[in-house]
Amino acid sequence: MNIKKCSIIGKKNIIHIISSLGEGGAEGVLFRLCKHDTKNKHIVITLTSEAKYSLMLRNENIEVIHLNMPTGRLRLSGLFFLYRLLRKKKPCVVQTWMYHSDLIGGVIARLAGIRNVIWNIRHSSLEPSKTKKSTLYVAKLSAQLSSWIPKKIICCAEEAKVAHVNLGYDSSKFDIIGNGYDLSHFKPQLVKETIRETFNISSSIPLLGMVGRYTPEKDQSNLFGAISKLVSKGVPLYLVLAGHGMSSDNNELVELIDKFDISEQVILMGSVNDIPNFMNQLDLHILSSSSEGFPNVLAEAMACSIPCVTTDAGSAKHILGDCGWITPIKDTAALSNNILLALQEFEHKNKWETRKASCVSRIRDNFSIEAMVDRYTIAWDSIEINSEQKN
Template sequence: MSRKWPTRICSRWVWRAQPERSARIKVLHVITGLRNGGAEAALFRLCTAEHNHSHAVVSLSDEGKYGPLLREAGVPLTCLSMPKGRLSLGGLAAFRRVLSTYRPDVVQCWMYHANLVGGVLARLSGVRPVVWGMHNSGLDPHAAPLATRMVDRVCALISGVVPAQIVSCSQQASLRHIGAGYSASNWTIIPNGYDLAVFEPDETARTRLRRAWSIEEGQFVIGSVARWHPDKDHRNLVAALADLSVRAEFPFRCILVGPGITVENAELAGLLDRYGVRDKVELLGPRDDVAALMNAFDIHVLASRSEAFPNVVAEAMACGTPCVATDVGDIGMLVGNTGFVVPSQNPDALSRSIASMALEMRDGRSWAAMQQACRDRVASDFSLERMARSYSTLWERLSFNG
């Protein structure tokens, strides 16, 4: 079937049949790296869930955690092996070859370095529909590397010229970037989406893990999945646990999971000793069985001082695990009335909310309703299908308009 477009011939308008634009768009994703992170996970879920269009991925560095998973899913992947925070002529040349060979209709970038490198080279190669991806709440000037801060500044300066659209998973993150100098005219909010067939209630996994951890009858299990990083504010959580150990009238255990969360982390070990909660905390390090872990926890706690749209909160809720989290980024909007949202860097408020959760759990019918509300919240507003559909619609609009 063909569309008819008006074509001007000899000073009069006639209708001439034009070839139908191909419905299948070629999307080239460019990302800084593919380690275990929120943006990386979102890219992987999007490439494997969005089936209307073709996808290929370029990593500026190595294949990390998600490279093998992308290859297994049949998504073409090119790793440029550029040093962290630096460019290489060989890497740039390889990227130009990918652009020339793949000839994408849209270039979708993820994170600061990829936004700059991928966006500029794509435009220089003639690709007009460039989309930037912002998946954090902005840079901490005291913690972010100088090179990343410089890239951020350059991106802000060209944000009204290079990208046709800037996609953020968080309304608060977009506002913070605009406040830091980014263009205010070309933002789109697409919340992260989650596979409800992966993150779902699983009583078998709950029983298996709690038995492995030697959880006693009546013991309340607090879980937190977060890498060791200042933004995650483990000190806030540990201080809340110390307060909870004094005020609580119930036994509890806390399971900490994530990169850097190991007994070899001297700073973390010292923190647990200083607050006197070493005997109440298990350090599991990085794990791939996040869905099973969320089922094994009674509640999930995120004590961060900075976030955009944290995957772990939505993943816990999808499994029917209520959350206590700090009021940063879009957490308040995500949790809604299904859990407790408290001020950041406030251990007292955090411990009180955890204690309130434990009391809620004693009322079985009320607790079951809260668990169902958590899952329903993610299913209604944050499904993987909804995210894929939103990106697909954006790419089609940009590709069609050129």
Template sequence: MKVIHVIIGLNLGGAELMLFRLSEALNGDDDQEHSVISLTDYGKLGPILTSKGVSVTALGMRNILDVPRVSYKLWQIFRLRKPDIVQTWMYHADLIGGIVARFSGIKNIIWGVRSTNIHRGVSKVTRGIRILCVFFSYVIPKLIVCAAEASRKAHVRIGYSQRRMTVIPNGFDTKLLTATLEDRMQIRTAAGFSESDLVVGSLGRYNPAKDHDNFITAAAFLAKDYPNLKFLLVGRELDLENEVVMKRIRETGYSDRFVLLGERHDVARCLKAMDIFCLHSQTEGFPNVLGEAMTMGLPCVTTDVGDASFLIGDTGTVVEPHNALALAEALRYLVVAGETFRLDLGKKAQRRIHENFTMSCVKLRFKSLYDHLSLDDS
């Protein structure tokens, strides 16, 4: 079976990482051949996928004026490779890849929908593309795969075809999400943390939807009561050059408690350096980073966004979004509860991931989906 995946780009992000893990997991199967087309460039994940034996093609789209040229290139690739299935990821790829695949005579088209809060964090162009996707959802895809139940409900509300939708939560490669005590000490030493410091961590790129202001405000509530409490922020644009974040940190009066590491590729090592993990977003779909923290055995506090509550289950604390006081109190509970309680809660979170959200589970669900489409054609 030949499957071509189409995505807008291959930089680090939830959809991109899920595609990376899925294509890597499936490409080793004798009956599966998966390749990836990026509408823009190779990004950071493209070369890594190529090194793992996955065919990756970048079409070089720079703006909306490139759409005709890129669509023609895509049509040529589809006509040449004759895939059994075209699977697209997120709005831009759903629209462009879906239409071109249909004009190429391909019937088995799978769309990918991930966002949950559809009213925030998107440009006017993306909103326009989503409106077109609402209309075409009834005629182009055979199936629409949502990464979260919350995402499915949100898109049904705005008019997406409900009967074509199914939910496959993200999976985590537990073999890759490991780090040693030595890794922990190296990160903590480089960050200036002592052995007695209790580190509350956040991981995710700087973006209004991630609501870092919420985390910084909650941290300020706690800092005055717990001198050994430190706060670690990891993610793209979370560095000393981010004037907005640095201004907010200075305003707390506790600048010395915050460490910003910027974008990192050693996610597991960074998580290992933390004692408590906090997801503070205003909106999410299926929050990968929360699952990664749980996989690493961290006790977690999360805002009630997307499928975060479903993912964390009874292994952590859920608070309403954009409520810094509630976030601070949930974190305070874990600080006061003590190390033994935090370790036990982290182990419980880790077991939940291993039992329900591994890449093996996701791989089986997607294979079943592909087989179902193939049977429909026979």
């Protein structure tokens, strides 16, 4: 491939390949990266059809191409179209996202003559009991090909690197780049509407919340068990839940809440569009997950100055630093105790304000969007320079 042809008016032509553009952490990171990187030209190719981030990317004048293959299925016509597209566009770098796109996009890019391929891994662990067999198979196959396909492998935390090196990935290829957040968007701010006013909740009662879809990995049963223990002790609180499936029409969720006898303390908001507005209404954010990659909700809450209690899932500890409370996964008693410790500190205004300020500083100093964009740009530049030297 002629490297000199891959630039457009001084900008590198970067093509991203991702399975879908639906709601998810990786999709959000890709959107923020393309939006805030003004030094390069970005094109996003998704293996499936239109979804949440498709329009959002186009609104930022970023080209989006859908291969429209069924979820979980490949079509030779779609793969051949991708091959021809890469041959035509001649990107400086092909950046793939998540296991299936890493493997499929990486192989097609190499067959199209593109050597500058970077994989992006979004999982921090791959426990067989918590991972789909198909995903585990693709990850293991990718590990065998990791010495040939990618020039670099990007992951978002050290524990992700260790887990994948143990799986057989080429240890020399890894580059750790943490997620970045738009701190002009996620910040302490006055709210547009208040949950307290809507549900007539006194300002003296702590408002706890969790943002996360209804799925086994989020382990809402663990959360409800912890809240139930606090309620049985007479601790005043309300728990507000937001995310896909976190609504009263989810009968399974409602039954679970009733099982723990906390229906009077739980408010179901469903999907929420304005996450910063939601976060800024909370006193404490809780994450009860048994499995995570890089839990964006923790960084988003902390950027809004909301302290967090979380299980030790994925990169949670890396995000929190010493600014919050870490609990072993699936340990309901420990989760309940840490929430109680947080609420006890909440009663001391000066301590709590110091805690909130440390949360903002932690995200500003380590997870700004500018820092993330700079790190990706360095990664793209470095493999292009190496390719030019070899040529």
